[in-house]
Amino acid sequence: MEFLLIIIGVIAIIAVAYRRKQINEYEQTSYYKVTHNAYDKVWRDKGLEGEYLIYRELMTYEADGAKLIFNCYIPKQNGQTTEIDMIMIHRSGIYVIESKNYSGWIFGNERDEKWTQSLLGKGHTAQKEHFFNPVLQNKIHIRHLCRLLNGYEQKIYSIIVFSDRCELKSITLNSPQIKVLRRYELKSSISEYMMKDLLSEEEITKAYDLLLPYTQLSEEQKQEHTKNVGNSIEAREAKKGKICPRCGAALVLRTVKKGDRAGNKFFGCSEYPKCRYTENIQH
DSSP, X not given: OHHHHHHHHHHHHHHHHHHHHHHHHHTTSHHHHXXXXXXXXXXXXXXXXXXXXXXXXXXXXXXXXXXXXXXXXXXXTTSOEEEEEEEEEETTEEEEEEEEOOOEEEEEETTOSEEEEEEEOGGXXXXXXXXXXXXXXXXXXXXXXXXXXXXXXXXEEEEEEEOTTEEEEEEEOOOTTEEEEEGGGHHHHHGGGGGSOOOOHHHHHHHHHHHGGGGOOOHHHHHHHHHHHTTSHHHHHHHHTOBOTTTOOBEEEEEOOSSTTTTOEEEEETTTTTOOOEEEOOO
């Protein structure tokens, strides 16, 4: 009995020492230094866990001069904010990453308003859930980011990262600077972008220094952001399906002023003339 207690004690000491080692290593990461998220908090929260695991995939690029930013609250023109899960600033460009730590089967098209998550329900039936198209969601993020990073527009990639627990059954993309993938595919998938240097070391530092303060919000500011998300123009328009499929801006109702169709109504992008997307109204 005494020997058994000794063995249990030794195992407990090893377990505590191992946990302490894990926490110490975690607290040396740039993820912790930027977010200040406690080790246990990360592993209890599915969203934070997904973000941290993506960071683990990308952290090797830090040795190559990359700068990583997390939970960046970019200001919008109406005084509110839009939150970007992760940004990697690398000599090959700026990677804007939207984390979706989902399971199940995922179906979606770049131009659709909603995507579908299919989960196995009771009796082997499929339980379907719909969520806002993350490609359009990231386009909104990038649009506001470009207002801050003037001149970087052609150097930005949109990366949607799903959990390794899901299966991307049918994803249709048309834009070469957009990728939708599972976490384990991340490094191999973006490797094609790494072939060309687009940013100098000075530009990387400048962008990082500009964006970092937008990660250091108070809890009150973060709560205000959460409150505003459900009431934002983007959220209301997304629910109504009135989001520009090209740039992610809101579509607005317009009237044809000249020609044979004068007086007819149509939806046009609110970013016109920068974006000239239009959509006829079906009568």
